[in-house]
Amino acid sequence: MxxxxxxxxxxxxxxxxxxxxxxxxxxxxxxxxxxxxxxTPGRCVHSDLNEFYKAYLSAQKVVIFSKVSHGFVSGNLKTLFDRMIGLYLPYLTFKSGESMHVRRYEKYPEVELYYEGEFSSPEDEKIYVDYIHRVFYHFYSTCNIVKPIAQFPTEEIQR
Structure with missing residues (x-):
């Protein structure tokens, strides 16, 4: 894989x-x-993520180990998400009752996210988890796992 x-x-x-x-x-x-x-369709004027874009698009799975910062995604991870917009077309479509960008590529990877950090309430944790699911829904990726890093399955390492 x-x-x-x-x-x-x-x-x-x-x-x-x-x-x-x-x-x-x-x-x-x-x-x-x-x-x-x-x-430069599909490529950012900054070239710092060119290798990442290629790897991301060819991956079957992306595993993210995220740091919770002030109850939300860190600035670095949010910047990465912002910079991924070029992987989609500027045109909008209407899907599931909302507008979203049109996919540029045929396939996008499955995503798992494991986070490290604390939330001040269960509601704050739900907002974080819901946000991650929404981001990857809009990125045309399946993201079925958003869990604390302590729940990362050790048997996963063998696969």
Whole structure:
């Protein structure tokens, strides 16, 4: 299985073909310039994520080890999500009662997200989990797992 790992916490070793370590990688912010849609379709003017985009699109599964920051996704992870907009077309479609961008590619990977951190209430945790599900729904990816990092299945490492 072709797997990509996005890591901003945890030391769990997961066999993968590509790892983006957000603890070591400073991702440039999205400029909102629309170049990824108009000038260089599918590619950002920043080239810092070119390898990640290729790996992400060819992956069957992406495993994200996320850090909870002030009860939400970290700024680095949110920046990564923002920068992934070029993987979709600028056109909108209406699906399941809402508008969303049209897919640029035929296939997008399945995603699992494991988080490390505390929430001030069960409602705050639900907001976080719902947000992750919504992001990947809009990214045309199946994301059935959003759990604490302590629930990462150790047998997964063998697969």
């Amino acid at each position: 072709h797997r990509v790992v996005v890591r901003e916490c945890g030391e769990i070793g997961v066999p993968c073909e590509y790892e983006l370590d957000l603890r070591k990688t400073d991702i440039k912010d999205c400029l909102g310039c629309w170049s990824c849609w108009l000038k």
